[in-house]
Amino acid sequence: MKKNILVIDDSALMRRVISDIINADERFQVTEVAVNGLDGLNILLTRGKEFDAVLLDINMPRMNGLEMLEELKKQGVKAKVIIVSTIATKDAKETIYALELGAFDFVTKPESYLEVKSNQFSGNILACLETATQAEAKVDRQVEETKAEILRTVRQPVQRRSLAQLSQNASRLVALACSTGGPKALHTVIPSLPKNLDASVLIVQHMPGGFTKSLADRLNELSKVEVKEAEDGEPLRKGTVYIAKGGYQMRLKKQADGQYYLAVTKEPARHGLLPCADIMYESLLDTDFDQITCVVLTGMGGDGTAGISQLYKKQNIHVIAQNEETSIVYGMPKVIKEAGLVDEVVPLNEVSDAITRNVGVR
DSSP states (O other): OOEEEEEEOSOHHHHHHHHHHHHTSTTEEEEEEESSHHHHHHHHHHHGGGOSEEEEOSSOSSSOHHHHHHHHHHTTOOOOEEEEEOOSHHHHHHHHHHHHTTOOEEEEOOSSHHHHTSHHHHHHHHHHHHHHHHHHHHHHHHHHHHHHHHHHHOOOOOOOOOGGGSOTTOOEEEEEEEOTTHHHHHHHHGGGSOTTBSSEEEEEEOOOTTTHHHHHHHHHHHOSSEEEEOOTTOBOOTTEEEEOOTTSEEEEEEOTTSOEEEEEEOOOOBTTBSSOHHHHHHTTTTOOOSEEEEEEOSBSSOTTHHHHHHHHHHSOEEEEEEOTTTOSSBSHHHHHHHTTOOSEEEOGGGHHHHHHHHHOBO
């Protein structure tokens, strides 16, 4: 049975282009369109259960996309809303706010008609719809592929030490990975961390360039810890959260004087991911932290598990995974759990406490 999609956009051209993309795929069909947020809101309030997903523009007359999301949240209406946004900085900030309000994911809207008609744009729309409406089937294939890869290389782990076994001056690091649903999850986790957290926090959130700075800036406004987009050559500081730059890879490196710093490099994607959590975790293999806390939150696929499995063999690590019930897409946490690498499985609202309990404060 085809999945029913609602398209909300004030541009007749975009409504037509998006509808053509969706209707050309045998899995989906556009069953309703709306020309602004007010019309879309009225449709969802009266017939919301008819739709498996909603594609929503942000800048529209009468009621924009953000106002519509605010109203949906206020009235407790649940819908899988995918934002279709341009990549301009001002729209990036609006898109981050939309994800904070509960939007499922977003697709960047190209700025020219030729780009709108491109295979890349249509592919992104369809991939996002597949994730929103049929995530489980795709996740399961990736689970098996990732688990098989790990089992081929698994060895005995190092002797692991709990927080109680570490000295007061022990050095600690937190490394977190997330994807679909991650921005909203981060808005729950990061603002709850204490200002005097006794560790730096590295985050890989799958996002294109132009959005991660807006995400970091928004989280910084809400948080007691400092949150920023990672910069190349930047030294690591405790109580600071570094979000990998979209479109780049991020690694942790060590200088001759023992100081750690971030390397942010423009290079090919791994498994289509820029940034890639596996690369971040692999860069921690030869570090000398007394303990590394690895956190895996909601997201499609299995990024992070291969890197953490390598860390498991060489470093003293503690792994925290988000539970299925609170994950928007139970992919990345499922893969790491089924690989047998998880120490704690917790709901989203307990992740920050689990991090703080394990890392400690200064």
